[in-house]
Amino acid sequence: MKILNIYHSTTGNTEKVANVINTTVKEEGHEIVSVKAKKELEIDLLQYDLIFAGSGVYQWLPGKPMIDFITRIRRDYVEKGEIIPCSPRRPGKKAVIYCTYGGVHTGINEAIPAVKFMGQLFDHLGIEVIDEWYFVGEYHPDKYKSFSKGGRLGDITGRPDERDLKEVAERVRGILKV
Numbered sequence: 001m002k003i004l005n006i007y008h009s010t011t012g013n014t015e016k017v018a019n020v021i022n023t024t025v026k027e028e029g030h031e032i033v034s035v036k037a038k039k040e041l042e043i044d045l046l047q048y049d050l051i052f053a054g055s056g057v058y059q060w061l062p063g064k065p066m067i068d069f070i071t072r073i074r075r076d077y078v079e080k081g082e083i084i085p086c087s088p089r090r091p092g093k094k095a096v097i098y099c100t101y102g103g104v105h106t107g108i109n110e111a112i113p114a115v116k117f118m119g120q121l122f123d124h125l126g127i128e129v130i131d132e133w134y135f136v137g138e139y140h141p142d143k144y145k146s147f148s149k150g151g152r153l154g155d156i157t158g159r160p161d162e163r164d165l166k167e168v169a170e171r172v173r174g175i176l177k178v
């Protein structure tokens with residue numbers, strides 16, 4: 001099984017999750033290619049059987065490098081005739097979309113658009129999105145630090161913490177059995 005992990009992390013939270021995905025996949029005896037999303041990234045998503053795609057959430061959407069990558073690669077696949085009306089399924093191809101988010105204003109609702117946005121690339125390609133993972137991630141920049149204590153999710157200082165990352169590993173083990 002060919003496995004890819006493509007992610008963007010501005011302040012390091014999603015990278016912690018991505019690293020646990022990578023190590024857990026390897027512990028389970030598989031190889032994994034791990035890459036950071038950026039506009040110019042040349043990669044053929046259709047070569048992979050299982051793709052993890054993740055980002056921190058910024059203004060309800062993934063970070064800009066992930067948006068730029070998705071925008072560009074979507075266009076490329078349209079031009080190559082790989083994205084066509086009705087998005088026929090590609091049997092055996094699966095994706096898991098994940099994010100880390102702070103949810104200070106409206107909780108998980110402000111992270112859902114980011115995950116749905118990323119997921120649509122795979123859905124358009126006929127790759128089944130088999131799961132969506134939302135992990136809490138504290139606000140790091142000084143300007144936003146107070147958001148880690150007084151938002152909809154309460155005190156999220158230090159998240160994703162050890163317990164969150166253990167959950168990541170458990171979920172990866174589960175997905176590998178699907």
Ligand SMILES: Cc1cc2nc3c(=O)[nH]c(=O)nc-3n(C[C@H](O)[C@H](O)[C@H](O)COP(=O)(O)O)c2cc1C
Nearest residue numbers: 009010011012013014056057059060100102103137
């Ligand atoms: C400028 C800024 C904007 C953010 N916007 C949102 C947002 O709209 N919704 C949300 O749930 N979290 C938001 N967050 C919180 C981040 O999504 C969260 O800290 C995430 O874990 C960051 O991931 P990263 O370190 O991998 O980039 C924002 C954080 C910053 C610094």
